[in-house]
Amino acid sequence: MARVLRVARSSSLFSFGSRSYSAEASHVSSPPPPFLGARRGFTKERNVQWVFLGCPGVGKGTYASRLSSLLGVPHIATGDLVRDALASSGPLSQQLSEIVNQGKLVSDEIIVNLLSKRLEAGEAKGESGFILDGFPRTMRQAEILGDVTDIDLVVNLKLPEEVLVDKCLGRRTCNQCGKGFNIAHINLKGENGKPGISMDPLLPPPQCMSKLITRADDTEEVVKARLRIYNETVGPLSLLSLPFSCEAMLDALNDCVQSQPLEEYYRSKGKLMEFDLPGGIPESWPRLLEALRLDDYEEKQSAAA
Numbered sequence: 626m627a628r629v630l631r632v633a634r635s636s637s638l639f640s641f642g643s644r645s646y647s648a649e650a651s652h653v654s655s656p657p658p659p660f661l662g663a664r665r666g667f668t669k670e671r672n673v674q675w676v677f678l679g680c681p682g683v684g685k686g687t688y689a690s691r692l693s694s695l696l697g698v699p700h701i702a703t704g705d706l707v708r709d710a711l712a713s714s715g716p717l718s719q720q721l722s723e724i725v726n727q728g729k730l731v732s733d734e735i736i737v738n739l740l741s742k743r744l745e746a747g748e749a750k751g752e753s754g755f756i757l758d759g760f761p762r763t764m765r766q767a768e769i770l771g772d773v774t775d776i777d778l779v780v781n782l783k784l785p786e787e788v789l790v791d792k793c794l795g796r797r798t799c800n801q802c803g804k805g806f807n808i809a810h811i812n813l814k815g816e817n818g819k820p821g822i823s824m825d826p827l828l829p830p831p832q833c834m835s836k837l838i839t840r841a842d843d844t845e846e847v848v849k850a851r852l853r854i855y856n857e858t859v860g861p862l863s864l865l866s867l868p869f870s871c872e873a874m875l876d877a878l879n880d881c882v883q884s885q886p887l888e889e890y891y892r893s894k895g896k897l898m899e900f901d902l903p904g905g906i907p908e909s910w911p912r913l914l915e916a917l918r919l920d921d922y923e924e925k926q927s928a929a930a
């Protein structure tokens with residue numbers, strides 16, 4: 626039977642259809658080892674169920690997608706689900722475009738429904754496990770997820786705030802092959818004991834160059850609103866220095882219900898792995914694999930095959 630997240634408006638009850646998930650029946654040892662042991666979640670019954678947290682622009686999509694290929698689990702980005710819904714014709718599209726283009730969060734009900742449909746379709750195709758990117762974004766979403774399934778590990782990617790806006794503004798997607806690139810040159814000098822960060826642009830191959838598009842919500846104003854909302858709902862980011870003056874952003878802030886930050890929620894459950902990205906993909910990817918204790922994963926997989 627299909628696994629479905631169902632929303633009951635009057636209560637916190639959501640369900641993953643027939644699967645016997647229980648918040649109590651966690652296979653996670655307590656207290657967890659440092660960085661949780663990356664192999665948490667690899668069981669005979671199912672594959673990993675991981676969540677990627679991180680500010681807009683931090684690279685969640687990039688690293689979640691690489692890990693999903695490595696581990697053979699689907700990478701499910703709720704931002705992509707929202708963009709697919711936006712691209713479809715229908716009343717939902719119109720409703721979403723106003724919300725997304727102001728940098729606001731889509732309602733928990735809409736996002737849970739989109740995710741539910743995606744999981745259902747995946748299960749029908751025989752998918753097992755997942756890496757969620759962009760979900761949960763609110764405490765309510767985290768509670769819903771916690772009610773219906775066990776999350777093994779929450780990876781919290783971090784970059785200095787100065788880098789995030791530039792990275793968002795540098796994002797490009799090829800409208801033909803769908804791959805993501807980044808044209809930003811990041812070169813942040815180290816100061817006050819903090820290391821500098823430099824990232825080369827991730828440039829597209831020549832055939833994609835003329836087909837690059839920028840996300841409609843990657844304007845400076847909307848990016849800053851999204852970063853502020855992230856700060857309020859997920860975890861602290863010292864963004865107070867950013868100049869916020871536009872009305873859309875103030876609306877977004879007013880709409881943003883202050884909730885206990887998600888980072889703290891998962892930290893208190895011993896599931897949070899913090900990861901400060903040391904630079905671009907060439908520096909960060911091997912270090913991330915090491916932190917996840919997956920550095921020898923490919924070798925072991927091929928040896929076992």
Ligand SMILES: Nc1ncnc2c1ncn2[C@@H]1O[C@H](COP(=O)(O)OP(=O)(O)O)[C@@H](O)[C@H]1O
Nearest residue numbers: 681682703704707725729730731736759760762
């Ligand atoms: N879990 C979620 N809850 C509410 N809104 C979401 C969620 N995931 C995505 N969205 C909506 O989709 C937009 C794009 O999401 P995403 O691609 O994850 O962007 P980013 O991480 O760059 O902010 C968000 O700004 C928000 O409007």
